[in-house]
Amino acid sequence: MENNYSKSQLTLLVILRLFIGWHFLYEGMVKVLNPGWSAKAYLMDSQGIFSRMFIDMSSNAGLMKYIDFLNEWALVLIGLGLLIGCFARLSSIGGMILLLFYTLSHPPFLGAEYMMPLEGSYFLIDKNLVELAALAVLFVFPTARIFGIDNLLYKVLPVSFRKFII
Amino acid sequence: MEKEKKDNTPKKIARRDVIKSLATVPLLGAVAYGVIKTRKNALLNRDISDVFHISSSDALFLQPKPDGRQIRLGLIGFGIRGNQLMRALGFAEPSYIDNLAEEKKNNPDDTRLDLFREQDNLNIVINGVCDIFDVYGEAAQRAGANINREGSNGKSGPVPKRYRTYQELLAADDIDAVVIAAPDHWHGTMAMDAARSGKHVYCEKPLTWTVPETYMLHQTIKETGAVFQLGHQGRQTACYQKAAEIIEKDLLGHVNLIEVCTNRNTPNGAWVYDIIEGSNPQTIDWKQFEGNKDRIKEYTDYMKSNGLERYMGPEERDQFSFERFFRWRCWWDYSTGLSGDLLTHEYDAVNQIMHLGIPASAASSGGVYFFKDGRTVPDVLQTTFEWPDRDVSMLYSATLASSRDRGKVFMGHDASMEVSNILSITADRNSERYAEKIKQGVISTDQPFFTYVPGQSKVDAVTSATELYFAQRGLLYTYVNGKRYDTTHLHLREWLECIRQGQTTSCNIDMAFDEAITAHMGTRAYLEGRTMYWDKDKKEIVRGEKA
Numbered sequence: 001m002e003n004n005y006s007k008s009q010l011t012l013l014v015i016l017r018l019f020i021g022w023h024f025l026y027e028g029m030v031k032v033l034n035p036g037w038s039a040k041a042y043l044m045d046s047q048g049i050f051s052r053m054f055i056d057m058s059s060n061a062g063l064m065k066y067i068d069f070l071n072e073w074a075l076v077l078i079g080l081g082l083l084i085g086c087f088a089r090l091s092s093i094g095g096m097i098l099l100l101f102y103t104l105s106h107p108p109f110l111g112a113e114y115m116m117p118l119e120g121s122y123f124l125i126d127k128n129l130v131e132l133a134a135l136a137v138l139f140v141f142p143t144a145r146i147f148g149i150d151n152l153l154y155k156v157l158p159v160s161f162r163k164f165i166i
Numbered sequence: 167m168e169k170e171k172k173d174n175t176p177k178k179i180a181r182r183d184v185i186k187s188l189a190t191v192p193l194l195g196a197v198a199y200g201v202i203k204t205r206k207n208a209l210l211n212r213d214i215s216d217v218f219h220i221s222s223s224d225a226l227f228l229q230p231k232p233d234g235r236q237i238r239l240g241l242i243g244f245g246i247r248g249n250q251l252m253r254a255l256g257f258a259e260p261s262y263i264d265n266l267a268e269e270k271k272n273n274p275d276d277t278r279l280d281l282f283r284e285q286d287n288l289n290i291v292i293n294g295v296c297d298i299f300d301v302y303g304e305a306a307q308r309a310g311a312n313i314n315r316e317g318s319n320g321k322s323g324p325v326p327k328r329y330r331t332y333q334e335l336l337a338a339d340d341i342d343a344v345v346i347a348a349p350d351h352w353h354g355t356m357a358m359d360a361a362r363s364g365k366h367v368y369c370e371k372p373l374t375w376t377v378p379e380t381y382m383l384h385q386t387i388k389e390t391g392a393v394f395q396l397g398h399q400g401r402q403t404a405c406y407q408k409a410a411e412i413i414e415k416d417l418l419g420h421v422n423l424i425e426v427c428t429n430r431n432t433p434n435g436a437w438v439y440d441i442i443e444g445s446n447p448q449t450i451d452w453k454q455f456e457g458n459k460d461r462i463k464e465y466t467d468y469m470k471s472n473g474l475e476r477y478m479g480p481e482e483r484d485q486f487s488f489e490r491f492f493r494w495r496c497w498w499d500y501s502t503g504l505s506g507d508l509l510t511h512e513y514d515a516v517n518q519i520m521h522l523g524i525p526a527s528a529a530s531s532g533g534v535y536f537f538k539d540g541r542t543v544p545d546v547l548q549t550t551f552e553w554p555d556r557d558v559s560m561l562y563s564a565t566l567a568s569s570r571d572r573g574k575v576f577m578g579h580d581a582s583m584e585v586s587n588i589l590s591i592t593a594d595r596n597s598e599r600y601a602e603k604i605k606q607g608v609i610s611t612d613q614p615f616f617t618y619v620p621g622q623s624k625v626d627a628v629t630s631a632t633e634l635y636f637a638q639r640g641l642l643y644t645y646v647n648g649k650r651y652d653t654t655h656l657h658l659r660e661w662l663e664c665i666r667q668g669q670t671t672s673c674n675i676d677m678a679f680d681e682a683i684t685a686h687m688g689t690r691a692y693l694e695g696r697t698m699y700w701d702k703d704k705k706e707i708v709r710g711e712k713a
Binding site for chain 1: 179183184186187188189190191193194197200201204205275
């Protein structure tokens with residue numbers, strides 16, 4: 001397809017997409033391949049106004065199985081989608097939703113102390129939110145239609161798919 | 167874009183488009199490389215059962231039988247501990263319930279009221295209470311009558327009779343068993359009298375105040391056959407059972423040093439309790455508080471014959487004192503100090519886990535280094551106990567003026583084990599048993615390789631991230647069959663079930679005898695400034711040369 005990006009804009013947007021895709025895919029695969037992995041302890045450690053909901057989730061063993069499964073495979077699929085540029089806009093939305101949940105469960109408020117100490121200092125904005133914003137950028141500046149499977153999908157799928165999916 | 171909108175028909179796919187479409191796919195190979203490398207580590211055999219094999223069973227507690235008979239209780243002493251024991255039995259003052267309800271209203275996360283109300287009904291009735299302070303005695307009656315666990319507006323049951331003396335309570339024939347939560351100097355006497363009156367006995371720790379009464383009480387309980395439980399509720403800690411198994415299976419290698427500690431840093435923790443409103447010589451029966459004549463003689467004889475008068479008093483025993491009544495733990499005249507109050511908990515845990523019995527020797531040092539409020543008992547104390555037949559030392563180290571937590575640690579040649587509500591084992595970097603696993607990278611020596619979280623852990627496997635998080639955060643409670651329990655409640659329940667089922671309690675009179683003698687050895691070593699030895703054959707404490 002035609003695009004209005006300059007060469008350097010396109011290059012850097014693709015690089016941003018690949019970086020985030022790489023990050024999600026690897027994070028997801030490590031969890032999928034580790035049979036003992038569970039988000040339970042992370043959720044138990046939740047703070048802030050939604051903490052009650054996350055802590056309740058963590059104490060429900062049946063629910064945790066689904067949460068772990070969904071989280072692991074969502075990470076993998078989102079990562080894959082961004083990396084190979086397949087349903088890239090849908091992947092961006094999915095990634096933003098996951099990151100929003102991570103942020104809501106562990107809001108970077110002043111005075112919040114978590115089990116896993118962060119390696120830096122954060123107030124309101126942490127790396128999850130920066131990544132979330134970057135995914136929003138990728139959503140409004142799609143590149144997979146140029147470099148990615150979406151290039152093919154764009155041609156074969158109906159137009160209604162274009163807005164939020166590819 | 168405009169052009170595209172008009173033309174929605176699929177376009178022909180050019181070769182160039184295919185290449186562009188698949189341009190980033192080769193990157194998958196690079197991710198796959200990382201994943202495969204990581205996968206090797208993730209799937210590395212974390213099973214360590216060849217060198218670390220323990221059972222998968224959770225802790226066992228004596229379970230109540232459904233058709234057990236109701237037990238009629240009497241309570242002696244309704245101070246701070248007496249209150250706690252009554253609540254663990256399911257009886258609280260209505261005002262306490264009001265407070266919890268208020269707290270819950272202010273903070274919905276405060277579950278204390280629910281936990282108290284959900285606590286199992288132990289099928290008991292409180293028929294008599296005794297306290298020599300009117301305020302406490304009347305409060306005990308209100309608690310005993312609160313059979314529905316309700317607040318001030320609730321409907322209470324029959325009010326238990328209040329006895330002015332414990333002897334009268336023991337003479338009552340509608341009481342089967344007594345819970346003793348009087349000051350230390352009364353424990354042995356009351357327990358002996360209770361057993362002789364045909365009552366079963368739950369007695370708060372320490373077992374005794376003087377050495378001679380320790381032998382008499384041991385004999386009395388044996389002769390009368392009373393079901394006796396000493397109040398070391400730590401016996402019901404799930405982790406201690408697992409710890410005992412780990413020791414038995416020699417998974418730490420030879421344990422040669424045990425360190426146990428007390429670290430407190432509040433006036434309350436240092437026994438400076440509130441002076442309660444309504445207390446005066448008319449509402450407190452001071453004569454009874456003074457103690458039993460025989461016990462006082464044993465105490466005085468020991469102190470005087472060893473030149474320890476400086477640790478007595480300083481006030482006369484018959485002189486009324488608010489401080490001495492409410493803060494009696496600060497004076498040897500009524501107390502057993504750190505040894506009796508807190509070392510005993512630690513020792514009993516170690517004895518439960520390692521079955522060490524009475525040590526061959528004890529040496530102590532310490533002093534009154536912070537709370538210079540006229541107390542005679544030390545606020546900093548170190549006592550070392552030796553078991554040369556087991557090749558192990560135990561160091562008890564206590565301070566009432568620093569809350570730096572030092573844990574309960576069993577140090578072995580191959581690993582060290584820290585035990586609290588959870589249990590964690592860290593391999594020693596010079597271990598032989600775990601050498602190969604350490605070399606393979608399966609066991610790390612920087613952090614615990616095994617963490618037992620009651621009801622949560624998989625045994626026989628390296629600590630998972632989740633367990634480590636649990637351990638670091640202490641997000642733990644003792645659960646029995648999925649229900650959260652208070653250890654004091656379980657300890658009382660065990661005693662009641664032993665009465666019903668004719669079984670032996672976990673902290674029975676033999677365990678209690680070990681506890682008392684060990685504490686007395688530590689106390690005497692401190693007071694006399696010399697090592698105390700235990701003559702196993704004569705069953706006597708023998709003094710060493712004065713240092």
